[in-house]
Structure formats: structure tokens, C-alpha cells
Amino acid sequence: MVAALAALRCHAAEDVLFDVQRSGARIDVRASALVSAPIAIVWSTLTDYERLPQFIPGMSSSVVAARQGNRLVVDQVGEARFLFFALPIDVRLEVTQSPPDWVASRAVRGNVRRMTGHYDLHADPARGTVLVRYYGDIEPDFDLPPLVGLAALRSTVEAQFNALLEEIERRAAAAR
Numbered sequence: 488m489v490a491a492l493a494a495l496r497c498h499a500a501e502d503v504l505f506d507v508q509r510s511g512a513r514i515d516v517r518a519s520a521l522v523s524a525p526i527a528i529v530w531s532t533l534t535d536y537e538r539l540p541q542f543i544p545g546m547s548s549s550v551v552a553a554r555q556g557n558r559l560v561v562d563q564v565g566e567a568r569f570l571f572f573a574l575p576i577d578v579r580l581e582v583t584q585s586p587p588d589w590v591a592s593r594a595v596r597g598n599v600r601r602m603t604g605h606y607d608l609h610a611d612p613a614r615g616t617v618l619v620r621y622y623g624d625i626e627p628d629f630d631l632p633p634l635v636g637l638a639a640l641r642s643t644v645e646a647q648f649n650a651l652l653e654e655i656e657r658r659a660a661a662a663r
Contacts, residue, residue: 505648507641513601514640518621518648524659526610529617530587532655533606536561542654544646557584561592567643574627574639578602601626619655621648
């Protein structure tokens, strides 16, 4: 099992932690950050599915194919890149939302054997902060080169999480 852990600092959040581990063919991702923004802005940014490609690197398309109450079907296309290496990602996600506390997703179609994700949001209204936690795993439906593949997925997911945090901060600053 290869493990990589980095504590990151970015302008958008405090106490950003990012952990990626490989267990056989599966990649497990854990990330968390404390953001200074109202829970409503964090929630609306996280669930702005159709606009995700505008601020999430590597995502070229995100379309809500169906919506029924707190359940959605979202089609997403993108790639994980590292140096000159690119892994295509094309999935249909079943998404369940419980506003404003959590969002969970799982791939039901695409070029992955398994892909799940779960965002938990914990607001502290007195401080004006939200703790954002992400847990997910991915098992591609293609051979993942041992070192380069892990680095590509890690780099992409880390960049995407940081881009989400930066967009939350941008929207919070615009709302002030």
C-alpha cells in the first residue's frame, strides 16, 4: 500500500488536509478544510453541478440528467492528468443530497468499476466557518499504472478540492 499525505495551505481555507492511499486497484481519498463562508454558500457551490466545469480543473462536462427531490443523476466527463499522462474519466453518478449537511454519490455507469464520494459539512455559525470533509474511492475500469496512475489521480483530486475551496471563497467574498 502506497500512502501520500500532504498538509496544504491555500488562500481559500485553513487546516487543509489531503490523504490518498492505494489498496490494490482501489484509490481511497480523504480531504478536509475549514472555510470561512456561510453554509449556504458552501452548499450552493458544492451542488452547482452544471457550472462545475467552469471552476473544477480537469472536468470538461457536468450535466444533470435527472432530478427528483433530493436525488439526482449527473453525467460527468473529464480527465486526471500528471505530466504527459492522462486518465479519462466518464461517469454517470447517482447523487443523494441532504441539505445543508451532506452530499453522497456513486458511479452507476462509466469507465470505473467503482467510484463513490461523500461530502460532510459542519457549520459553526458563531465563527462563520464550515468544516468540509470529503471521503471517496475510485477503482478505474482500466489498468492504472502503479506510480504514475496514482500520482495522476492524486494530483487531479487535490487540484479539484482546492479549486472548490477557492470558488467557495470567491463566492463568499462577492456576497460580502
